[in-house]
Amino acid sequence: MIDKNYPWKNRLPEEECCESSPIINVENLSLSYDQHKAFSDISLKINRGCVTGIIGPSGCGKSSFIHCLNRMIELYPSSKVDGDIYFKGRNIFDSRVNLMDLRKNVGVVFQEPTPLPLSIITNIELPLKEHRFENIEDRAVQALKDVGLWEEVKDKLKSPANNLSGGQKQRLCIARTIALEPEVILMDEPCSSLDPISTEKIEGLIQELKGRYTILIVTHNLAQARRVCDYVYAFWYDESGDCGKILESGTCSDVFEHSQNKTIRDYVGGLRG
Amino acid sequence: MEGLTKSISWIIGIALIAILFYILGDIILVSVKNFSLSFLLDSPFSGGRKGGIYPIIISTLLILAVSLLVVIPVGLTSALFLAEFAENNSKSIAIIRKSIEILSAVPSIVFGLFGNAIFSVYFGMGFSILSGGLTLAIMALPLFITTVEKGIRSVPNNYRFVAFSLGMSQFTMIKSIIIPYALPAIFVGIVLSVGRALAETAALIFTSGYVDRIPESLFDSGRTLSVHIYDLTMNVPGGDINAYKTSLVLIVLILATNTLINILLKSWYKKRIAL
Amino acid sequence: MFQLTRSRQDLYLNVFLKINGYFSFLAVFLIFLFIGKESIVALSGHSTAFIFDKSWFPSEGQFNTVPMIAGTLIVTFGSVILALPLGIISSLFANFYCPPRIKIFYRRAIELYTGIPSVVFGFWGLMKLVPIINEFQPPGQSLLAGILVLALMIFPIITLSLISSFEMASKNHFKVSESLGLKKSTYIWFVLLPSLKGQILGATILSTGRAIGETMAVLMVCGNIVKIPSSVFEPVRTLTANIALEMAYAMGTHRSALFLSGLILLIMIGFLLLLSDTLKKRFAWKD
Numbered sequence: 001m002i003d004k005n006y007p008w009k010n011r012l013p014e015e016e017c018c019e020s021s022p023i024i025n026v027e028n029l030s031l032s033y034d035q036h037k038a039f040s041d042i043s044l045k046i047n048r049g050c051v052t053g054i055i056g057p058s059g060c061g062k063s064s065f066i067h068c069l070n071r072m073i074e075l076y077p078s079s080k081v082d083g084d085i086y087f088k089g090r091n092i093f094d095s096r097v098n099l100m101d102l103r104k105n106v107g108v109v110f111q112e113p114t115p116l117p118l119s120i121i122t123n124i125e126l127p128l129k130e131h132r133f134e135n136i137e138d139r140a141v142q143a144l145k146d147v148g149l150w151e152e153v154k155d156k157l158k159s160p161a162n163n164l165s166g167g168q169k170q171r172l173c174i175a176r177t178i179a180l181e182p183e184v185i186l187m188d189e190p191c192s193s194l195d196p197i198s199t200e201k202i203e204g205l206i207q208e209l210k211g212r213y214t215i216l217i218v219t220h221n222l223a224q225a226r227r228v229c230d231y232v233y234a235f236w237y238d239e240s241g242d243c244g245k246i247l248e249s250g251t252c253s254d255v256f257e258h259s260q261n262k263t264i265r266d267y268v269g270g271l272r273g
Numbered sequence: 274m275e276g277l278t279k280s281i282s283w284i285i286g287i288a289l290i291a292i293l294f295y296i297l298g299d300i301i302l303v304s305v306k307n308f309s310l311s312f313l314l315d316s317p318f319s320g321g322r323k324g325g326i327y328p329i330i331i332s333t334l335l336i337l338a339v340s341l342l343v344v345i346p347v348g349l350t351s352a353l354f355l356a357e358f359a360e361n362n363s364k365s366i367a368i369i370r371k372s373i374e375i376l377s378a379v380p381s382i383v384f385g386l387f388g389n390a391i392f393s394v395y396f397g398m399g400f401s402i403l404s405g406g407l408t409l410a411i412m413a414l415p416l417f418i419t420t421v422e423k424g425i426r427s428v429p430n431n432y433r434f435v436a437f438s439l440g441m442s443q444f445t446m447i448k449s450i451i452i453p454y455a456l457p458a459i460f461v462g463i464v465l466s467v468g469r470a471l472a473e474t475a476a477l478i479f480t481s482g483y484v485d486r487i488p489e490s491l492f493d494s495g496r497t498l499s500v501h502i503y504d505l506t507m508n509v510p511g512g513d514i515n516a517y518k519t520s521l522v523l524i525v526l527i528l529a530t531n532t533l534i535n536i537l538l539k540s541w542y543k544k545r546i547a548l
Numbered sequence: 549m550f551q552l553t554r555s556r557q558d559l560y561l562n563v564f565l566k567i568n569g570y571f572s573f574l575a576v577f578l579i580f581l582f583i584g585k586e587s588i589v590a591l592s593g594h595s596t597a598f599i600f601d602k603s604w605f606p607s608e609g610q611f612n613t614v615p616m617i618a619g620t621l622i623v624t625f626g627s628v629i630l631a632l633p634l635g636i637i638s639s640l641f642a643n644f645y646c647p648p649r650i651k652i653f654y655r656r657a658i659e660l661y662t663g664i665p666s667v668v669f670g671f672w673g674l675m676k677l678v679p680i681i682n683e684f685q686p687p688g689q690s691l692l693a694g695i696l697v698l699a700l701m702i703f704p705i706i707t708l709s710l711i712s713s714f715e716m717a718s719k720n721h722f723k724v725s726e727s728l729g730l731k732k733s734t735y736i737w738f739v740l741l742p743s744l745k746g747q748i749l750g751a752t753i754l755s756t757g758r759a760i761g762e763t764m765a766v767l768m769v770c771g772n773i774v775k776i777p778s779s780v781f782e783p784v785r786t787l788t789a790n791i792a793l794e795m796a797y798a799m800g801t802h803r804s805a806l807f808l809s810g811l812i813l814l815i816m817i818g819f820l821l822l823l824s825d826t827l828k829k830r831f832a833w834k835d
Contacts, residue, residue: 072727077648103729110727114720117743126738127728176728278733279645285634286641290657292700296664296672350568358565365566372572378817379579380761382788386810389795390582411575418572442555472665475763475788479795499764502667506674506768513675520668527663 023048023184023214024069024106029083031064031073038064041083042246044233046184051206051215053225053252056235057267062218063111065235066186069216070106071099088183104131107177111189113169115161115176120153123161124176131180143179147171147205167198174205178213185209187217191224203228222268226256234264297524303514304521312518317485321505322512326519328487332402332495335488336481337470339406340413344466347410348417349459353447355418356425377415381475384412388480400494405481412476413466420465424458425451457541464534471527474499498523580814587811589804604774606794606802613809618776619784620816622691623766624759626780627698631755634699635706636741636748642707643714644732655711661704670768673697678769685781689771692780697765702755709751713744746831753824760816763788787813 022045030040039061046052054062067073068081071092085092092102115123124140133139144150149171153164161172170190177185187206191199206215206228219225225232232255233246249255259265315325355366388408398404428451436446452459474497482494483504496504502519505512590611601612642654673693682688717740725735741748763786771783772793785793787809798806 100729108727114724275731275733282641282645285637350565354565354569369569372576375576382763383810387579443558474667499667
């Protein structure tokens with residue numbers, strides 16, 4: 001259930017959007033694929049309950065960065081990670097960490113809406129079963145309601161998920177992620193392959209979800225970042241021109257309106273791409 | 274579930290490889306003990322349990338040659354027809370494709386019966402290299418056509434448009450552009466057909482017969498390596514040692530043709546990328 | 549490609565290629581014609597002899613082929629039942645559990661299986677497998693031997709088909725499964741394999757066709773007694789082995805009865821092809 005009683009739900013833009021208690025702490029993270037560096041020496045904090053955005057031009061390592069946060073990066077055999085990531089105080093790279101639990105608590109929504117080749121309801125029920133939840137059917141229905149998909153699919157729960165439209169598929173992917181009751185939801189450009197109306201629906205959904213969930217969203221759509229995020233980190237190329245690093249960070253108004261960095265000022269002002 | 278899946282996979286995965294090594298190892302070990310070059314150069318005697326397999330190698334090569342002489346032209350032209358000339362939804366294509374599908378499903382012994390009925394009896398060729406080769410040709414045809422057709426379809430359409438815009442006739446286009454480009458596929462088709470033919474026994478025992486002398490003409494009977502193995506195992510007591518050795522020769526031949534084609538293909542594709 | 553040029557040479561070429569193309573059709577037509585023609589003698593007179601005769605005793609004019617039909621069906625059924633799990637599990641091993649550097653060699657090894665001729669399988673079966681079975685229960689040449697050897701011959705069809713399906717399967721699905729914390733085995737049994745039902749079915753039908761048509765291996769290890777086996781350790785004779793064994797000296801009605809067996813085999817294969825076509829429409833798999 002979405003708990004709407006969090007104190008920072010109705011904050012004004014100038015106020016601190018949320019308690020700055022970081023739930024994820026990234027320290028000096030570097031990633032390379034074989035000899036090619038994706039990003040180096042990234043440090044950032046993600047605050048509990050907030051929507052944090054990562055903006056920057058393509059190729060800056062934003063997607064790769066997200067993949068590190070729940071150790072999805074290990075699916076790419078040529079990847080090499082240096083540095084630490086702390087989730088609720090524990091280093092996720094520790095060998096004692098249970099990967100299944102990590103991925104339950106840190107969920108991902110990918111750029112390309114990818115339901116599993118199963119029925120709509122099984123898409124949500126299978127992970128619930130896997131993580132040994134109870135009341136699986138109720139939880140699945142609730143997840144569909146929370147993302148606003150219930151009315152649209154309640155008559156065809158057993159039909160293949162692949163028959164849904166792009167926007168519906170993406171909402172289904174969000175539903176299956178929140179059904180697992182994660183603490184953090186990572187979103188990798190979730191709207192980039194969707195039409196404007198679906199995008200609007202999902203942005204509205206993000207606003208509803210925040211507070212209860214911590215959300216990290218990667219987007220190359222600056223307007224979206226402005227609409228949706230509380231905090232923003234701006235990735236950019238470093239001096240040598242290839243891999244990424246953080247050039248600016250802070251609350252939305254800090255970065256978009258009062259940026260100290262000329263490059264970022266130009267970027268958010270639409271003068272650079 | 275994960276542990277169970279993993280352990281069963283490992284057990285079965287390793288077991289199947291172990292069986293493979295057992296089969297091949299057995300053949301290699303038993304044969305190598307008794308092998309000498311004379312095996313390949315002598316004629317068999319005493320029913321085949323002694324001596325070599327020279328005439329049999331000759332017969333095998335002759336039968337292969339006969340079948341390739343039929344398969345390559347017929348298969349190539351059929352594949353060209355399917356890929357280049359027929360409109361996509363025409364009845365001709367559907368009929369021919371269905372026929373190819375049926376041919377590839379027909380059991381080899383039925384081909385043997387057919388070969389016997391039409392070549393040995395109806396055309397009066399009796400047990401001969403010719404009967405066997407022609408029967409094998411029909412068996413290998415579907416495989417060859419399918420492989421070559423894929424190769425022809427993989428020729429980029431740009432080449433065809435350029436050829437037409439230059440006023441080239443289709444004949445020239447096929448001769449000068451398509452066939453050279455599809456040559457690797459044609460060779461793969463040949464190798465696959467040879468592999469299929471070498472392994473074939475049931476279709477040959479009553480088309481090309483059992484004779485183990487060097488055939489004097491294409492109308493003479495002759496036996497192939499696989500038929501020899503069969504005969505030694507089933508009809509000749511004490512024929513096992515030579516059966517082992519012949520099996521080794523047969524497997525080596527099949528492996529050699531396959532490896533040859535893999536090497537040829539790799540060097541061909543390297544050259545093509547350089548183009 | 550339509551005939552876009554106006555050259556007469558191309559017109560002749562068109563016709564020539566078309567004629568050659570029809571060669572395959574001609575072959576199929578002739579096969580049915582000749583096999584049918586030769587079977588007629590056995591079918592004329594008492595045409596249901598091949599089912600209702602007392603037994604298979606050609607010298608006495610008895611041509612009951614039912615024991616052989618049963619033999620073919622039992623051996624085929626048994627070997628496919630065995631080959632299916634072997635094929636699926638070995639493909640899982642190759643793709644998910646085998647060390648990635650060894651995968652290529654493993655695949656080559658499975659391909660090696662397909663390169664071994666059936667006589668060699670039969671020969672090995674006779675030399676090594678049959679004596680082992682003989683230790684448990686004589687005579688050794690038996691239905692069991694046939695099933696085991698045939699299963700070894702056909703499982704690679706399923707394995708190789710699945711391995712290439714796995715490689716073409718959406719990598720995204722695997723990524724999503726991992727990100728949801730699903731175990732590998734959950735992904736395999738609840739997501740991947742169900743999505744490949746069609747492919748598995750297609751490979752199974754292909755294997756069945758191969759098993760029905762196999763002659764040499766079963767001939768060499770099955771014992772060839774004309775009798776419906778009552779246990780897996782008893783010998784059995786298949787339709788294919790029957791033809792191979794007796795064709796050499798068969799005359800007249802006997803020969804015709806063997807051609808009739810060939811016709812029965814063709815009908816079995818035809819049925820499989822029909823099955824495959826109908827199922828293809830339902831499940832849409834690629835060859």
